[in-house]
Amino acid sequence: MELALREALRHNIIVGDGAMGTYLYQMGFPVGISYEELNLLQPDVIIDVHRRYYEAGARLIETNTFSANREKLSKYGLEHDVEAINRAGVELARKAVGNDAYVIGAVGSIRAGRRKNFRTAEIKDDFRQQIEILLDTQIDGLLLESFYDLEEMLLALQMIRKLSPLPVICQFATEGTGVTHDGFTLHEAFLQLQHHGADVVGFNCRSGPNGLLRSLEKVAGVTGLPPYSVFPNAGIPDYVDGRYTYAATPQYFAETAVKFADLGARIIGGCCGTTPEHVAAMAKALAGYVPDGGRLDRLPQTAKSGPAAQTTDLVQPRTGHAAYTVRLTDALPAPKPGAGAAENVTDQPNIIDLVKQRHTVIVELDPPRDLDIDRFMKGAAALKQAHVDALTMADNSLAVTRMSNLALGYLVKERTGLRPLIHIACRDRNMIGTQSHMMGLHALGINHVLAVTGDPARFGDLPGSSSVYDLTSFEIIRMIKQLNEGIAFSGKTLRKKANFIVGAAFNPNVKYLDKAVQRLERKIEAGADYIMTQPVYDSALIEKIYEATKHLSIPIFIGIMPLASGGNASYLHNEVPGIQLSEHVRRRMGDLKGEEGRAMGVQIAKELLETAMKYFNGIYLMTPFLSFEMTAQLTQYVWEKSGRMISTCTH
Numbered sequence: 001m002e003l004a005l006r007e008a009l010r011h012n013i014i015v016g017d018g019a020m021g022t023y024l025y026q027m028g029f030p031v032g033i034s035y036e037e038l039n040l041l042q043p044d045v046i047i048d049v050h051r052r053y054y055e056a057g058a059r060l061i062e063t064n065t066f067s068a069n070r071e072k073l074s075k076y077g078l079e080h081d082v083e084a085i086n087r088a089g090v091e092l093a094r095k096a097v098g099n100d101a102y103v104i105g106a107v108g109s110i111r112a113g114r115r116k117n118f119r120t121a122e123i124k125d126d127f128r129q130q131i132e133i134l135l136d137t138q139i140d141g142l143l144l145e146s147f148y149d150l151e152e153m154l155l156a157l158q159m160i161r162k163l164s165p166l167p168v169i170c171q172f173a174t175e176g177t178g179v180t181h182d183g184f185t186l187h188e189a190f191l192q193l194q195h196h197g198a199d200v201v202g203f204n205c206r207s208g209p210n211g212l213l214r215s216l217e218k219v220a221g222v223t224g225l226p227p228y229s230v231f232p233n234a235g236i237p238d239y240v241d242g243r244y245t246y247a248a249t250p251q252y253f254a255e256t257a258v259k260f261a262d263l264g265a266r267i268i269g270g271c272c273g274t275t276p277e278h279v280a281a282m283a284k285a286l287a288g289y290v291p292d293g294g295r296l297d298r299l300p301q302t303a304k305s306g307p308a309a310q311t312t313d314l315v316q317p318r319t320g321h322a323a324y325t326v327r328l329t330d331a332l333p334a335p336k337p338g339a340g341a342a343e344n345v346t347d348q349p350n351i352i353d354l355v356k357q358r359h360t361v362i363v364e365l366d367p368p369r370d371l372d373i374d375r376f377m378k379g380a381a382a383l384k385q386a387h388v389d390a391l392t393m394a395d396n397s398l399a400v401t402r403m404s405n406l407a408l409g410y411l412v413k414e415r416t417g418l419r420p421l422i423h424i425a426c427r428d429r430n431m432i433g434t435q436s437h438m439m440g441l442h443a444l445g446i447n448h449v450l451a452v453t454g455d456p457a458r459f460g461d462l463p464g465s466s467s468v469y470d471l472t473s474f475e476i477i478r479m480i481k482q483l484n485e486g487i488a489f490s491g492k493t494l495r496k497k498a499n500f501i502v503g504a505a506f507n508p509n510v511k512y513l514d515k516a517v518q519r520l521e522r523k524i525e526a527g528a529d530y531i532m533t534q535p536v537y538d539s540a541l542i543e544k545i546y547e548a549t550k551h552l553s554i555p556i557f558i559g560i561m562p563l564a565s566g567g568n569a570s571y572l573h574n575e576v577p578g579i580q581l582s583e584h585v586r587r588r589m590g591d592l593k594g595e596e597g598r599a600m601g602v603q604i605a606k607e608l609l610e611t612a613m614k615y616f617n618g619i620y621l622m623t624p625f626l627s628f629e630m631t632a633q634l635t636q637y638v639w640e641k642s643g644r645m646i647s648t649c650t651h
Contacts, residue, residue: 016269057283114464399460
C-alpha cells in the first residue's frame with residue numbers, strides 16, 4: 001500500500017476523515033478523559049466512528065492515536081499503556097474500513113504549542129516509542145498533525161525516516177499568519193520538511209476553511225513542493241452553557257473543498273467539529289475532480305538520502321522577520337501634557353443617560369496583535385472626530401492575544417478625551433485577578449465595561465494556555481455591581497464605592513429568540529445596565545428583536561458590522577459563532593473585494609441602520625480589520641439620519 005498511496009496522490013484527490021475527539025464529545029463522551037483509551041475500553045464505539053467516516057466517503061482514515069504518547073497519556077495514569085492503545089488504534093481502524101482505504105497512523109505534537117519546558121531528549125524518547133509501535137502494525141503511512149514548531153516536526157520526521165520508507169504527511173496547526181511558532185515562513189518550513197523526506201505537507205486544526213485557504217494561498221503555486229493536505233476545523237467553536245458547538249455546515253465544507261483542490265490540495269478532510277456529514281458533502285463535491293497533475297510529478301518517492309539529506313539535523317529558530325512588520329508613518333502625535341483634560345469623560349453623562357435622550361453610538365476597535373499602536377490610535381482620533389459616544393475594546397476576542405484593552409483604554413481617554421468601554425472576559429482571570437483588574441479600571445477613571453464569557457483559550461493562538469472561568473457572565477456582572485456598593489468579592493469593605501456601568505452581551509442570531517431573551521433577562525436580574533448585541537444582518541430580525549425585548553427595562557445597542565469583502569461575509573456566516581448573514585446580504589457581497597467590497601459593505605450597513613434607528617436609540621458599530629474609516633462614515637450617517645448635525649471640521 002506504500003506505493004499505492006503515493007501513486008494515488010499523483011492522479012486523485014483523496015478524501016480524509018473528520019474529527020474523532022469532538023465527534024466523541026458530541027456523542028456524549030465528556031471532556032477530561034483520554035479518548036485514546038477508548039481503543040481499549042469501548043472499541044466498538046471507535047470502530048463505529050471510523051466506519052461512519054468510511055461510509056461517508058473518506059478513504060484516508062486516521063487511527064485514534066493522536067495523543068497516544070507517553071507524555072499525554074501520563075495525565076490519565078496510562079503511560080504504561082502506550083503500546084496497547086496504539087496497536088488497538090490501528091487494529092480498530094482496519095476492522096472498520098474496506099481494502100480501498102488507507103489507514104494512517106496519527107502522531108500528534110507533544111508540545112502542542114505550549115511553552116512548557118519539555119526536554120528535547122524526552123520528546124525524542126516519546127516520539128520514538130509511539131512511532132516504532134505504529135510502524136510495527138499494518139499502517140499505510142504516518143500523519144504528523146497539529147504541530148506548531150518546525151523544530152519539533154523535524155524531530156519526529158527524521159526519526160521516521162531512519163526507521164521506515166512509508167509515506168509521511170506533515171501538517172502544521174496555523175491561523176493564517178504564514179509563520180510557524182518558531183519563526184519560519186510556511187514556504188521555508190515546507191522546504192525543510194521536503195528536504196527531510198515528507199511526502200505531503202499541509203495544515204490542520206486551529207482554523208476553519210477560511211484560515212486554511214489563506215495559509216494555502218501563501219504557498220500555492222510555489223514550484224518544487226510536495227502536494228498539500230488540509231483538515232480544517234468546522235469554524236470557531238462557540239461555548240454556551242458549558243457546551244462546545246461549531247457553526248460551519250457540510251455545504252460550506254463542500255464549497256471550500258473544491259477551492260482547496262484548485263490550490264493543489266490532494267488530501268482533504270476535516271478536524272475539530274467536523275462530522276461524517278461534512279465528509280460526505282466534501283466527497284460528493286470532489287467526485288470526479290481531476291487534479292492538474294503537473295506539480296504532482298515532483299512528488300518524492302522515498303526518503304531522501306545522500307549527502308544533501310545529512311546537511312542539517314535541526315533547524316534553528318529565527319527572529320526579526322522584518323518583512324512581516326508594517327510601520328505607519330502617519331501615527332497620532334504624542335499629546336501634550338493635559339491633552340484631552342478639557343473634555344474629561346468622567347464628567348460626561350454616562351451612555352445610559354445619553355441613550356435615553358438620543359441616538360447613541362458605540363464603536364468597537366480591536367486592540368493590535370503586535371506592539372505597534374499607531375494605526376489604532378489614529379483610528380481612535382478619527383472616531384473621536386466623528387463624535388462617537390464611546391470606543392469599546394474587546395478582551396482578547398476569539399482567544400487571540402492582543403494588547404491590553406485596559407492600557408489602550410487609558411491612552412484613548414487621556415489622548416483623545418473619548419470614553420473607553422472595556423470588555424471583561426471571564427476566561428483569563430481568576431477572582432483575584434478580576435477584582436484587581438476592576439480596581440485598576442476604577443483608579444484610571446474607566447467605568448464603562450462589558451462583561452462577557454470569553455472564547456475558550458484552547459482554540460486561540462496560544463492553545464497551551466488555560467481557560468479560568470472562575471466566574472460565569474452572570475456572576476461577573478453581580479460581582480462588579482457589588483464593587484459599586486463598596487464591597488469586595490471577598491465581602492470585605494473597600495472604603496469607597498465604584499461607579500461601574502456594566503453591559504452584557506446578547507446573541508439574537510439563534511433559532512429560538514425567546515429562549516435567548518430569557519437568558520438575557522437573567523443577566524438583567526444579575527445587574528446589567530445595558531445590552532450590546534452580536535452583529536445583525538437582517539432588517540426583519542431587527543424588528544423581531546425589538547418586539548421580543550421591548551418589555552425590558554434597560555437599553556439595547558444593536559450591533560452592526562460593515563462587511564469588507566465577499567470572502568469576509570462568507571467567513572463570518574460560516575465560521576464565526578453568533579453571526580449569521582441573510583442570503584440576500586451574502587448574494588450582494590458575492591465575490592467583491594477591495595474598495596468595491598468595502599463600499600457595498602457600508603451601503604448594506606446604512607440600510608440596516610435605517611431600520612435599527614427606528615426601533616433603538618443604541619447603535620453598536622464594529623470595525624472590521626481596523627478599517628475605522630468605515631465606522632466613522634457610518635457614525636456620521638447616524639447623525640445625519642437622526643438630525644443631529646455635527647461639524648467634523650478642525651482648526
